[in-house]
């Protein structure tokens with residue numbers, strides 16, 4: 001996978017007994033972006049002029065029981081659905097309703113939900129010809145991830161880090177092409193903590 005372009009990536013895992021999620025934004029076309037924390041949400045903000053509707057969006061939403069991470073405007077809808085239904089159903093319903101992005105690449109929508117209790121998480125994907133949602137049982141030291149391009153369903157990697165900032169750093173340093181920024185979300189029991197790292201200091 002070294003040097004492969006995977007575009008946007010969502011991952012979940014367990015480190016030192018703490019459930020975590022991460023987001024890695026790689027981009028060929030829109031490298032000038034930053035992540036901004038607003039309360040219990042994180043936004044991706046594109047800093048160049050464009051009419052592309054897919055490059056600025058709410059990327060993380062923290063709830064009492066769950067953290068939601070996604071590559072687009074589906075983040076708050078998944079969070080809202082979690083108020084009424086299971087993570088599996090919330091992901092299936094919202095990804096099915098919104099579908100893939102109508103851009104030149106038919107870019108998939110991807111999402112992750114990690115639960116505070118139970119060491120469980122869910123990953124979801126909707127592309128032009130495919131919709132899937134998978135539940136994963138979290139394992140210490142391991143991360144499960146999917147991505148928009150060149151990843152086959154759910155793949156795994158080893159991740160060991162000391163805090164949310166270190167998680168973001170390690171996700172940013174994974175050897176995939178065109179890194180822009182990464183976000184780490186770690187469950188510290190009383191609350192999720194958010195770390196952000198970018199290639200540029202924007």
Ligand SMILES: NC(=O)c1ncn([C@@H]2O[C@H](COP(=O)(O)O)[C@@H](O)[C@H]2O)c1NC=O
Pocket residue numbers: 007008025026027028029030044052054055071072101103104105107108148
């Ligand atoms: N979520 C994102 O940050 C994001 N960034 C770019 N896209 C879409 O993917 C297309 C390809 O972008 P790129 O060449 O940077 O991988 C863009 O034209 C845009 O429609 C995105 N949409 C989904 O991943």
